[in-house]
Amino acid sequence: MSLLEIENLSLAIGDTPILKGIELSVAPGEVLGLVGESGSGKSMTALTLMQLLPHAARATGRVAFDGIDILAATEDQMCALRGYDIGMVFQEPMTALNPVKTIGEQVAEGIRWHTKATRAAAEERARQMLDRVGLPQAKFPLSRYPHELSGGQRQRVVIAIACALKPKLLIADEPTTALDVVLQAQILDLLRDLVAESRMGLLLISHDLAVVTEMADRITILRRGEVMEAGDTVRTLSEQLHPYTRQLAQASMHVPARAKVHAVGSAKPLLEVEGVTRDYPGRRTSLFQRAPAIRAVDDVSLSMAPGQSVALVGRSGCGKSTLARMILALDRPSSGTIRFRGETITGKSEAELKPARRDMQVVFQDPYGSFDPRQKVERLVAEPLHLLEKKPTRADCREMVAHALHEVGLDPRDMDKYPHEFSGGQRQRLSIARAIITRPKLVVADEPVSALDVSIRAQILDLFAELNQKLGIAYLFITHDLTVARAITDEVLVMHDGKIVERGKTNEVLDHPQSEAAKALVNAAPDLHRAIARKIQEQG
């Protein structure tokens, strides 16, 4: 007998169909992986189960949970189910908790509401639950506020809220997407243990095939609101009978073709970083005292050759973005020097930096947030042109924008559109067009593909590889995702606690990591091949 049974579920918001005839089921103690790219309807399926859909949404079909017809349930019945029999964990731990309430209040609130327990009894249970998810009393008393916790710790609190009353079904919607790989592995372990402990059903929603493969007994693959394929995880992914499944699997392991041309150390280095340190002043503990300074980057030295592609990998908070900001001269080192094309850029004024800025550009993670929505593409892509020696005429400008758009695979006519008219992948192409328009020698890319779907991500990686070959641009990729590093870089630098702890050829470091930090990253990184192999072994 299934715990959750969805038959022929269709959903429309207004006149737009979102889900078409979804079928899936979850048994007690079972992990079902729901996989799909953005817009495939994964989250909407979850919100239908919770009946937390937007007002204009209309669902038809049958959703039965533990004998209850969810689609016909009243709001009161749903309130009794939510948080008691069905728990839910969300994607973004940084915003999932109420900033003005303590974690104790937030965990205890659901317990009090459902069990009518006294405050003291509910807090006692909340305490036990927080201990269980790895937030012990000594460091994480109930009186802590969310802003005092890191992303991974906050996600543990969200899991504690969802699992506090031992629900029969837990829905986890991209629970680890916003976390680095080491945290991801920890959170996934925690979820696995909670499922085993209380025979809870888990509906795990993810865009990441490797994550789902590691976790799920069965898998359902969605595309544009329809089920493409469903079945046993190992069989589905090892046989890859359905073309879309095959496409997803290939895209998630995609390695762009690159002819190796960059012999390290042959030419004069493009970028040299020597003994760079960055301290941030500590928090004021009283009016006259500060805590000791926080050392974000600690005596880092590195060098990059022209046209070389280097990955800077490390867990979140290891100082990699701070280092990148200093290389881009957006932040000043506390000590040490940075030379670009043989010239020192540390301590230079903005006017003196102009020629250097022309030759270094940046691509950010979020293709949604990095464009002004009220400007046309022409203006947005042309932004770095003000760095040129001579201001180009309007016609030259349009010519250069058209060329840049063409190079990133967009139509030059797109320049008269606004950013919202593009998909996520196209927008990332726009930010690459903006970065290459001044013909830079170095592009710093901060997690450039982690917000993208796997198939789009494969295309963007191809584009990076192509531009590297064609224009000889050197890349510094900042990422916690080792597949990106493996796909596109010659050399890798592993950063931990502000220091570079390991460096070498990408394949050598990733296949045979030496330092603790590198080992932790490699072991935690989800890998589809390894996950399938492990599953097959487990099942014998």
Add this chain to the structure above:
Amino acid sequence: MTAYLLKRLAISLATLLLASMVVFAVLEILPGDPARLMLGMNASADQVELLRNQMGLNAPMVWRYLHWVGGLLSLDFGRSYTYSVPVIDLVRERLAVSLPLALIALALSTIIAIPVGLFSASRRGRAGDTISMGAAQLGVAVPNFWFALMLIYVFAVWLRLVPAGGFPGWGAGAWQALKSLLLPAVALALPQAAILARVTRSALIEVLNEDYIRTARAKGLPYRTVLWRHALRNAMIPVLTILGLQFAFLLAGTIIIENVFYLPGLGRLVFQAITQRDLIVVESVVMLLVAAVIAVNLVVDLSYAVVDPRLRSRQ
């Protein structure tokens, strides 16, 4: 927390000091000689000069400023030119009317605005929202003196529930005094409440889109509980800001409203003092109002920290 408190306090004191300089300077520049006004048009130049010396008006400007500030600090506001009594006595008497009036109006506007904002936000786009926000729009648009006249017509002239104007004094009994403050307070509060309700609504709507609202609903809390427990407190920061800013307008509003209702309050005092060139009274009352506004905004700043724990741990 202590650092935050001290910093806010220091900023408030600096603002007060700056305001005192501005008030003093503006009144220095304004035309009109108080000594001439007191003695009348027929007085000789010698007599005026004598009085100017007696009043210290011929001393250097800096000295007079310091003297004035020193007086304010020791609650010696000087003597009124026209009434010939200590300004502090005048102010104390008038404050007994204006302070309760302002506080009642502030309380009323909050009590009206927050439930209306909550109601509107929870029914966003539906009839209840449209009606209450339409009413709020009207409340913002209608001038308070016209509204005051309408209130007098309905409640005093027609229904005869409250007096149409005047103030019997607190000696006549608290209930009688309060009754005569009721209509003016409502007239002052409603336009403020209208603005505040709109701010509350939009702040709530923004908060209701936050992820943590979804988390709270996923716990099984009913919508109404989520609104009160999770949304309202997070929406309070913009509401408090507007509340602090409105207090200054409330005080300015008392000048008009006290004239409409013949209330012997600070507003009327300052109005009369201006027409009679009683500069020392104007200076004192304006400084008092400035101090009140700064004090209210200090309280607002401190309540941010009460509402939002993130401000408490930052310096």
